[in-house]
Amino acid sequence: MTLKKTLIAGVSAASLLCGAASAEISDGVVKIGLMSDMSGTYSDVAGEGAAVAAQMAIEEFGGTVAGAPIEIVTADHQNKADIAANKAREWADTGQVDAFAELVTTSVALAVFEVAKQQNKIALVSGSASSPLTNEACIPTGLHWTYNTRALAVGTGSAIVKEGGDSWYFLTADYAFGEALERDVSAVVEASGGTVLGSAKHPFPASDFSSFILQAQASGAKVIGLANAGADTVNAIKAANEFGVVAAGQKIAGLLVFMPNVKSIGQDVAQGLQMTVSFYWDMDDETRAWSQKFYEKTGKMPTGIQAGTYSSVLHYLKAIEATGTDDTDTVLAKMREMPVEDMFAKGGTLRTDGRMVHDMYLAEVKKPSESEGEWDLLKIVRTIPGEEAYGPLSESTCPTK
Numbered sequence: 001m002t003l004k005k006t007l008i009a010g011v012s013a014a015s016l017l018c019g020a021a022s023a024e025i026s027d028g029v030v031k032i033g034l035m036s037d038m039s040g041t042y043s044d045v046a047g048e049g050a051a052v053a054a055q056m057a058i059e060e061f062g063g064t065v066a067g068a069p070i071e072i073v074t075a076d077h078q079n080k081a082d083i084a085a086n087k088a089r090e091w092a093d094t095g096q097v098d099a100f101a102e103l104v105t106t107s108v109a110l111a112v113f114e115v116a117k118q119q120n121k122i123a124l125v126s127g128s129a130s131s132p133l134t135n136e137a138c139i140p141t142g143l144h145w146t147y148n149t150r151a152l153a154v155g156t157g158s159a160i161v162k163e164g165g166d167s168w169y170f171l172t173a174d175y176a177f178g179e180a181l182e183r184d185v186s187a188v189v190e191a192s193g194g195t196v197l198g199s200a201k202h203p204f205p206a207s208d209f210s211s212f213i214l215q216a217q218a219s220g221a222k223v224i225g226l227a228n229a230g231a232d233t234v235n236a237i238k239a240a241n242e243f244g245v246v247a248a249g250q251k252i253a254g255l256l257v258f259m260p261n262v263k264s265i266g267q268d269v270a271q272g273l274q275m276t277v278s279f280y281w282d283m284d285d286e287t288r289a290w291s292q293k294f295y296e297k298t299g300k301m302p303t304g305i306q307a308g309t310y311s312s313v314l315h316y317l318k319a320i321e322a323t324g325t326d327d328t329d330t331v332l333a334k335m336r337e338m339p340v341e342d343m344f345a346k347g348g349t350l351r352t353d354g355r356m357v358h359d360m361y362l363a364e365v366k367k368p369s370e371s372e373g374e375w376d377l378l379k380i381v382r383t384i385p386g387e388e389a390y391g392p393l394s395e396s397t398c399p400t401k
Helices: 004-017 047-060 083-096 105-117 149-162 175-189 210-219 232-241 259-265 285-298 302-324 328-337 386-390
Strands: 032-034 068-074 099-102 122-125 143-145 165-172 193-202 223-227 251-254 274-277 359-365 377-382
Touching: 032 047, 032 083, 032 302, 047 068, 047 099, 047 285, 047 302, 083 105, 099 149, 099 302, 105 122, 105 143, 105 175, 105 210, 122 302, 122 328, 149 175, 149 251, 149 274, 149 377, 165 175, 165 210, 165 386, 175 193, 175 223, 193 210, 210 232, 223 232, 232 251, 232 259, 274 377, 285 302, 302 328, 377 386
Parallel strands: 032 068, 032 099, 099 122, 122 143, 165 193, 165 223, 223 251
Antiparallel strands: 274 359, 359 377
16 A cells, blocks of 8 residues: 555544544644655655654644644655645645645745745745745745754854865755755855865756766865755765775765765765764654654654654644644744654744754764664764754844744
């Protein structure tokens, strides 16, 4: 049975058990539309795993909230903004969807933001990273949950400069996310006393990084910063290894790396690679227990995007339960009033620009000899307080803050 059919079957059972829903719930159902990359570059780090994580949040409520059944519908946006916008509009116009969730890929999130703004729907962004989502591109109903490019820059960028990596050259995915990540990391590098020698933009997605690696080698930069993610990061690191980049003295900085990427690269190649993460499955008893449940459903440990999707959906449902309604403005106010408390975030806060502020972590890939199991891949080097990672609200350029 496919994931979508499984979700629908579970929803139907919940609907029968629930009976008459609360009159305060529009259409008698709380309906969440989750869009992700189900088959492409980001499918391993988001994809169906994100849908499973959202369903885990729904299961914690027993399938109902405020006397109404909870439904989830899913779609593969294929990393295309037009597909995402059309699906979001269809869901809002005729599908009775109350909130959008996940939305990996910045171009997708921006497209769905336009629909969410027009339709006054909540958009729970987990996978997209670009800091403009809570700055110039913010909307009143957009919530940016898991991380952003500024937090990634503060963590990985500053750490590498402090270790002597003070000259950088970027390989940048040629779309909004890559540009935002390069811009935010460049600002951190330069503020820390380093220099940026240049950059090369590559197609999204890309498979052959040979020419880009050669350009980066020729720059003479101490650090080659990968302003990309998913399969692009994997392919770039593999190419760098084939060209002997690290052996020749340059450092590779993966600016957005996930555990599935480490496994694809190979721990022997990735060992020592530093990254900034929003979540790691082996941090404490609570993360281990939740991650084990996720593993039993998927055969994999969760990524930060997947854990963040769970957290955002759970907090949304908590606000509906607390207010007894799915009215957008009422739910948003309650979400901002309540701290975010779950296995993903402790004492997280939702700002008026849409940023969910929580601690981030600087991590390092373990040596193979240090690992005690298949998924024992990272060690946490430093906790980055939320305010340091995301900056104060006063720095936000969101016009609605």
